[in-house]
Amino acid sequence: MLTALVAMGAVLASVTPASSSSPVGQAERDAGQGKLVWSSCNDPATPALQCAMLDVPLDYAHPDGKKIKIKVNRLPATAPKSRQQGPILLNPGGPGDSGLWMPVSIAGKIPQDVASTYDWIGFDPRGTNASEPHVTCDAHYFDGERPDYQVGKGTSKAWLEKSAKYAADCAANWSWFLPHMTTVDNARDMDSIRRALGVQKINFYGGSWGTTLGSTYGELFPSHVRRMVLDSIVGPTISWYDHNILQDKEHQRRFDAFAAWTAKADSVYHLGTDAAAVKRAYYQVEEALRSHPVDAAPAPGRIGPAEFEDTFYGGGYTFLRWPRMATVLSAYVTRNDTRPLQIAYNMYAAPGADDGTFPAYNAVQCTENAWPRDWEFWKKDQAKVDAVAPFYTYNNMWYNAACMFWPYQGNQAGRLKITGKGLPPVLLFQATEDAATPYEGGVAMHKALPGSKLVVQNGGSFHEILFRGNSCLDDTFTAYLRDGTLPAGKGFIARTCAAQPDPAPVYVTPTPAALKTQAPTALPPTHPEAVRGVW
Template identity: 80%
Template sequence: MPSMRKVIALLSAAAAVAALTGASAGASTGAAVPEGAGQGKLVWSSCSDTTTPALQCALLDVPVDYGDPHGPKIKIKLNRLPATAPEGKRQGPILLNPGGPGDSGLWMPAYISGQLPKDVASAYDWIGFDPRGTNGSEPHVICDAHYFDAERPDYQVSQGTSKSWLKKAAGYAADCAANWSWLLPHMTTVDNARDMDSIRRALGAPKINFYGGSWGTSLGSTYGQLFPTHVRRMVLDSIVGPTISWYDHNILQDKEHQRRFDAFAAWAAKADSVYHLGTDAATVEKAYHQVETALRTDPVDAAPASGKIGPAEFEDTFYGGGYNFLRWPQMATALSGYLTRHDTRPLSIAYNRYAAPGADDGTFPAYNAAQCTENAWPRDWEFWKKDQAKVNAVAPFYTYNNMWYNAACMFWPYQGNPAGRTKITGKGLPPVLLFQATEDAATPYEGGLAMHDALPTSKLVVQTGGSFHEILFHGNACLDDTFTAYLRDGSLPKGGGRIAKTCAPEPEPTPVYVTPPPTPATKNTTPAAPLSPTAPEAVHGLFRTVDGLR
């Protein structure tokens, strides 16, 4: 096994070679692609979806490198729910992306159209797709199928695991480079935006509509910058600021996740009669750290997932509360069960629901391929160690978890773009509708303001006090009706200034101890049943356990 110093040296050398040979962010994206160059065709067939029989699926050939449109091809998986309105009332295709980078959009056509009045839903062709290199697109990039297997090293640097994490992150970057050097430099946001235009051409549409959330807002705004005349309507929900570096964006996330964890602790403290975790937020947070400390010496069986729930898996189970506060009753139950009833089942069930890894490393290659190459990242561990310690001093809940999640960028073999991500000016775009919650932890509020400032034609709708990540489709009429009106006829909020409209937040969830189902008398291999009775929680693609933007 090579030493850590040797691994770092090898990865640094690979990065230098990549920089000299042009395998850097943007290397494939500088030249405009001639209309139709390297264009594949769509052949639709039934998706065999029994829930939504009208869904059609297809694969589309697109160039690996848009700078060489007649070169090697890969395939993009997409589906559509066709418009059913009379021809004269149809409004064209609407492409959908939930974020990531790399999350599948194939669930979105049926789900989102199902949230809308029939006259609006029937007017569009709803198009979902899997970004290049992910999910059902071909190839599906896997760098290390076991990277997220439990039990992983402790995230906290105070536990002496930094060398283990550096070796793990460097090894992941090396594995990606060893197998996917021909594709990884061409998996940026710009490449995905060009894929969207390939989809548009294959659909035969002069313009597309677009809805994107989270990283999908970066994808949509990039598409609008590259192809403004091809945009009809665009909605961006929970917005990545257009100018901030990915490294600095993570620091904003750390601070906002701390605020959301503090809010969870205050909520649980008010429900001490239910959870018995303490009557003030500080005591609840102490209970959280008490469980994490215990798991360092006595991890919990993760069944039906494999491995053990140690401190890293425990943290991953809880950070998702920053995305969706409807998880708070399950989170508080996990702490309460462990501490007051000596019952680890709620923790195991919560881990399996929110944090257990899939069969491989999922969209993590796509996440790194975009984020590590769209900005120049610090490459010096000593810088990270000192800088992240400053952040951890004010935001200890999430800082080191997030740091190690992004540590592969320290070793990524393709140099980040010193110029940063695509500059967004909004020139030539039609009116764009923006949605942003003030307490969003994954895409902090500053991003919504910055995107509005960058897009002169945009209207910004702010949910004051809202904390969901991706704020549409939670039953908030103020938000959802604004979205519906825009899709119906292009109507926009009338307000001027930076914020065109404000909406109230949803109420916090009712505290309830979520009792686990009875333990079966004999061991079986079926997945654990959901916590029951379940506090109301919308479980769909918008509430990913691992959002690429974390």
């Protein structure tokens, strides 16, 4: 079977995508002249919010060919025309996460004398969410109970088959689209939005993969950038395979920090007074779920060890989840109570109606770099990582395993080279303990963008650190948007901000109705609603 899977990967890999790093030609500059016809989004909470669909070329090398649609929304500026500063495009990362929630959310988090001067623009990346078409490869790919992530449990064959089938299903239905879902394609969509807005320059805020999108846009279209903010940064030269290994090691550090925090609160959670005892409790629950999975209701299926791991890894994105995570362990170990686990799974890990943005994630990551195609290499290499970072390594490995079989071989040259040539000063934000986009990425981007200013949250661990209530960070962002003011520090780091304190340890008791009413969120872990503080 493994031989057949490798052969399948070789066949699928023989299809070569259009280059994603070619320079912008005249035809591409003239492409994307679709129009935005705004109408109400019918949002009762924000009547001013407007929506539109924008036609863009599927392939910017052939601008007169097939068109697809991008969903765009806008919260218009309300300041007098003389004070308006143009549109600011927004992207939360992913790759593929919806940006439609961002105009209202972010504009509401900064002073209105600044927010009112911008048109806040959200959009859904091509092939995702409300853009058309919405790419779906296997609507039930994330349904529980899924095979155990740990290779020592004998499930590697099942995961290889599952990953190969996912890649084949994507190729069978979307071979005409998948090669055109790269970061460069999305950056060109942003320029189509700019043109449709009728402006010469745009502003941009992006987090996580949005930093790759923003820096790529700046490389392709530097003369069209007015201001740019990148928050929680992917390094501009690291391969996606290597980036995931960095994530594994940083998620281990965050899990260690969670265990130490929980141990200090033994009077609340009763899991032991040292981090090792808390970790033993975690693996005790995971082992129990191998033989006795828990009903996932109201989500379909059951919660086994894979679903359990999915519920917990989000603690590396935000420690606001730590009290709920500790409660899950405490309830199970000390009370044999599975309700907190069921609720947490439905909040943080249960699948949505289909495979969501996973096709876009794969289309970007698998296509933009050359990935190892040999399972024997993965098995040996990932075992080395797991030896030092067992919390997340195999979870993350299988999440990315479709890249072994992806139908479009990655570009050997990697992603578009970022030089910053012609760009105005870019404002960079990075936390030192970020697990999803490790600190090295912020350092590398700062070096790649001459004139950029790096703001570091020392000891901070949030992924996407703005708009979390840290005035040092948020005031720096606001000053830049207000009038272009940059932090004045002359060193490599222009400004250092303190981290927020750890959350208070609280045993979070669900209400009797919580289990019946809690529905799956299917939200990205950085979305504000995905880290709400109550059950």
